[in-house]
Amino acid sequence: MSLQPIAARRFLLRERGLGLAPKFLAMNWLFVLCVGLLAGVGYTALYSAAGGSPTPYANSQIFRFFGALLLMFAIAMVDIRVIAKFSWVAYALGILLLLVVMKFGHTGLGAKRWITVGGMEIQPSELMKLFLILALASYLHRASYERVANLLFLLPAVLIILLPVGLILKEPNLGTAIITALLGSTLLLGAGVRWWKFAILLALIAIAAPLIYHHLHAYQRARIITFLNPGSDPLGAGYNIIQSKIALGSGGFFGQGYLHGTQNQLNFLPEKQTDFVFTIIAEEFGFLGSVAVLALLASIIAIAFYIATTCTHQFGRLVALGIGTNFFLYCFVNLSMVMGLIPVGGVPLPLISYGGSALTAVMLGFGVLMSVHVHRDVTFASGDD
Amino acid sequence: MQRDNQHRNAFTRRALLIGAGQLAVFTAIGARLYNLQVSQHGKYALMAKQNAISERLTAPRRGLITDRFGATLAGNQQHWRALFMQALAPDPQAVLDNFTKLVPLSVAERVRITADLADRPGYIPVMLKDYLDWPDMAAIEVNTPNLPGVIVEVGTSRIYPLGPGLAHAVGYVARPNQAEVQAQPVLALPGMRIGRTGVEAAQDLLLRGSPGSVQTETNVHGQVVRNVAENPGTPGQTVTLALDAGLQSLAVQSLTKQAGAAVVLDTQTGEILAMASSPSFDPALFDKGVPTEIWDQWMANPAHPLENKATAGLFAPGSTFKPTAALAAMKKGALTADTILFCPGFLKLGDHIFWCDNHVAHGHITVTTALQVSCDVFFYQVALMTGIDDLAAMAHKLGIGTDLQLDIPGGAPGLVPTHRWARAQGIVWEPGSTVVQGIGQGYTQVTPLALATMIARIASGVAIGPHITRRIAGALQSGSLPGAWPALDIDDRHLAVVRQGLFEVVNTPAGTGYGARLTLPNVQMAGKTGTAQVRDDTGAEKGVNFNDETIPWVDRPNALFVAYAPVAAPRYAVAVVVEHGNWGSESAAPIAHDLITYALLHDPAGRDAPLPPQPTPLAAPA
The missing domain is CATH 3.90.1310.10 (Penicillin-binding protein 2a (Domain 2))
Known part of the structure; x- marks a missing residue:
């Protein structure tokens, strides 16, 4: 092949990619800014959660964030096609970790969810969501729009979703299982699976719901009952929801002032540094602060969708959609939980809550998202094209 | 390429739909936040306050x-x-x-x-x-x-x-x-x-x-x-x-090791300047709860430490009643300053003999002298001339045997018998019972406070009511204002006669209270001794040697003394009762002397502010 110099350059760009420095500059810096701002919000909230002290939460969390940020940058530099190539390995690793956690994981809050790797506690279900996105996107990447309509083609995709969902459900971790299933479904939807199939699926779930409820653990049922009537036992299971709502409501429009939220400072908020971190912001900065944080979170999702729609290859599109949706689901479940809209489940508010596992998983995903953005124009033919 | 575009367009459509759905969810969350944080803020703010704030009285x-x-x-x-x-x-x-x-x-x-x-x-x-x-x-x-x-x-x-x-x-x-x-x-x-x-x-x-x-x-x-x-x-x-802590301390000190009571009144206002009752107890113990053994001690003490003897201790007034008897007789017209009665040393009534003190015959004496030497026979006759109902009326007028409306609880009114009272009690009244009323024996019972009131009223001619509260939250109580009390409804000339007698008691060598006369220059005290028997109310035993150590303490007579000073312009009245203290002139009069002396020197009634430090030290509080 003899090519013109410019064409040769395009070829190089498409086939080999850019150099490291141009790649780094090619990242979506608005997105990075939003991520950084959210980490700042997290630091602020955790400083307050400790009663106005950088220890024990804020400093160690921001430390983790910078570590995870470096990880994100590193992954962003990796060619998206390489990532796609390893997506099955990642998926297999995720399944393996879920099996390990079932066998050796340590128990917290009545469920085996955690394993310790090299002194770091990780929650495999968090990683699994990212790996599922990669594997599913990789599988769907190969399919043409017509083939997606084929039920036989869809069956493996559904199995790819159900395998980890089943394992997570077994931990048991109902919330993450539902989120994982929703995530997989969203990817199928993005890939072009026809709407009526989802309608059938929803009908099936509606039928199965009582059966599932029957098999739920006592604490899971308690959560649902508590959700339906939080006032029934104000110092028991409903306590969290009530205290959380009091914290939000007492914030008012302008908030009680930084470090002056009584609910927070007097420890009425349960797990305030982790799952209920949003109540600190809401109580101390009011509706104004809450909406600002909501807007930041929404920006992250919007940019992910922008990246998805501007990507030239299906793998990148689906991965960006999945990562954006995953982040959305985190926010949705956490915020709804805090506001007493859905039953309480151990879902943190990403980038703000204290804890390393979710942060690492989310930032890994953001690294992949940045890689999609950087490599949006690479030649990455789908199987049928 | 075209298929890829189709694929891409389909994805974009769906991504936008999904994105729109997610945006809708965020909007819903925002709306919920608005509802919680703004619309329902009042409700939750109150709940937060109740959560965090607890109130206790x-x-x-x-x-x-x-x-x-x-x-x-x-x-x-x-x-x-x-x-x-x-x-x-x-x-x-x-x-x-x-x-x-x-x-x-x-x-x-x-x-x-x-x-x-x-x-x-x-x-x-x-x-x-x-x-x-x-x-x-x-x-x-x-x-x-x-x-x-x-x-x-x-x-x-x-x-x-x-x-x-x-x-x-x-x-x-x-x-x-x-x-x-x-x-x-x-x-x-x-x-x-x-x-x-x-x-x-x-x-x-x-x-x-x-x-x-x-x-x-x-x-x-x-x-x-x-x-x-x-x-x-x-x-x-x-x-x-109204109390003066210094005077009070002196009163308490004077009664140490004795049982009894002392009251100092302002003759113009009825203010209680000192009121001591002995023996006493530690009032702070009640705050924590009195230990049983201490309570038992108090209960077993024959001198009744818990009782306020000044207001509730009932004693026969003995000779301190004589001024009252004299006033009653004068009011009735049975006695004047010049009336002379004969004292042969005894009075025979029917076949009963009532002796004078030490069986002494005082001869022909006036009421002034009778008071001065405390002649019993004179007042036996006065009592017979007056009758118990008129005696009682005068006693009540002077504050004896009547409710004094004291502003602290627990006071006893005492008793001066009347025929009506006797009938109510089923007592057959005999002339002999009237005789001993003249010398404050028999049924008559008074409190030290009543005695102080009596002598204060005689001294001032004002129907003062004794009271202890001077100011509440700084406001002077009406009873403490000079001129707050009405004049006694007693003829000034009668009062003058009695006052002359009381003056001579203390200031003439023949007077029974001469030993207690003041040593201060240009000021005199008037008073009356009393020695009231506790065992035999009839007076038949009069004249035995009270100092006989063989008589058990509880059977010894009570010693009394009432006094006021200065004679020229009375301001301080005092009543002292020493239980089983034998002669009033011996044990009660010196205490009265000390209290009057202190009062005259420090003049608590004439001041509303503490004295500046001075050479004569105030008696230190216990």
Whole structure:
């Protein structure tokens, strides 16, 4: 092949990619800014959660964030096609970790969810969501729009979703299982699976719901009952929801002032540094602060969708959609939980809550998202094209 | 390429739909936030406040009781105490157990606490332990995490700087009993005391004040983080008494080792400048609860330390009644200044002989002389001439045998017999009974306060009412104003006759009170001795040697002395009763002398401010 110099350059760009420095500059810096701002919000909230002290939460969390940020940058530099190539390995690793956690994981809050790797506690279900996105996107990447309509083609995709969902459900971790299933479904939807199939699926779930409820653990049922009537036992299971709502409501429009939220400072908020971190912001900065944080979170999702729609290859599109949706689901479940809209489940508010596992998983995903953005124009033919 | 575009367009469509759905969800969350944070803010803000702020009532500071110059007679002392807010403790019994490990509680205390916990409303803390010492307090503070709801606070206990010296007049406070708490729930507050006797009881409501409240911010464990707002309530009012602490101390000192009472009155206003009753007790003991062994001691003491003998001790007035008898006879017209009666040393009535003191014959004497030498036979005849009903009427007019409306509770009116009274009692009245009324024996019973009132009224000619409260919250009480009392409805000439007799008692060598005459220049005291038998009311035993050590203490006569000074312009009246003190001139008159001397030197009634320091030291409080 003899090519013109410019064409040769395009070829190089498409086939080999850019150099490291141009790649780094090619990242979506608005997105990075939003991520950084959210980490700042997290630091602020955790400083307050400790009663106005950088220890024990804020400093160690921001430390983790910078570590995870470096990880994100590193992954962003990796060619998206390489990532796609390893997506099955990642998926297999995720399944393996879920099996390990079932066998050796340590128990917290009545469920085996955690394993310790090299002194770091990780929650495999968090990683699994990212790996599922990669594997599913990789599988769907190969399919043409017509083939997606084929039920036989869809069956493996559904199995790819159900395998980890089943394992997570077994931990048991109902919330993450539902989120994982929703995530997989969203990817199928993005890939072009026809709407009526989802309608059938929803009908099936509606039928199965009582059966599932029957098999739920006592604490899971308690959560649902508590959700339906939080006032029934104000110092028991409903306590969290009530205290959380009091914290939000007492914030008012302008908030009680930084470090002056009584609910927070007097420890009425349960797990305030982790799952209920949003109540600190809401109580101390009011509706104004809450909406600002909501807007930041929404920006992250919007940019992910922008990246998805501007990507030239299906793998990148689906991965960006999945990562954006995953982040959305985190926010949705956490915020709804805090506001007493859905039953309480151990879902943190990403980038703000204290804890390393979710942060690492989310930032890994953001690294992949940045890689999609950087490599949006690479030649990455789908199987049928 | 075209298929890829189709693929891409389909994805973009769906991504936009999904994105729109997610945006809708975020909007819904925002709306929910608006609903919670703005629309329902009031409701949740209140809930947050209730969450964090707990309010409890606190006992007000009890008002001070001071003497007329502001010296504290009843005050408050701070100490530590542990309270328990059961509403803040998830498991009150566990907290109680933890507390007991740190500060041992007796079984009785635990029973009381359990009972209190059961029936106190949540906003009233329950007393766990009062009068904590420092190590206990520190132990509790260190262990607060294990003691949710336990509050260590500064409490106050009642102190009485004069101690037993004023136990009767000022009274004491104690913990309210169950019935009182039920009637007035505010008394359930730890630290609330109720006045039981004396001024503490009489002015209890004013002294008590009204409770305050503390709003404390508590964390989720019920531990107090800080006090948000403190409303000290209304402290009790200060009650200023007419008493002069110096004079009081002297009165107490004078009666040491004796049983009896002494009262000093302002003859113009009826203010009680000193009122001592001996023996006494430590009034502060009631604040904590009197130990059983001390209570038993008090009960076993024949001299009745708990009784206020000044207002409730009933004694035969003996010869101190003679001025009253003289006034009664003069009012009836049976006696004048010039009437001469004969004293052969005895009076024979029927076949009964009534002796004069020491069987001495005083001969032909006037009423003035009869008072001076305390002739019994003269007053036997006066009594017969007057009759008991007129004697009683005069006695009542002078404050004897009548309710004096004293402003502290527990006083006894005493008794001066009348025919009507005798009939009511089923007593057959015989002339012999009338005879001894003239010398203050028989059925007549008076309190030292009544005697002081009597002599004050005779001295001033004003129908003063004795009272102990001078100011409440700074406001001078109407009775303490000069000119507040009406004139006695007694002829001035009669009073002059009696006053002359009383002057001669003290200021003439023949007078029975000559030994107690004042040694101050240009000022004289008038008075009357009294020696009242306690064993034989008839007077038949008169003349035995009272100093005979073989007579048991309780059978010896009571010694009395009433006096006023200065004779020229009476201001101070005093009555002293020394139980079983034998001759009034021996044991009671010297005390009266000392009190009058002190009063004249320091003139407490004439001042409203303490004297500047001076060479003559005030008697130091006990």
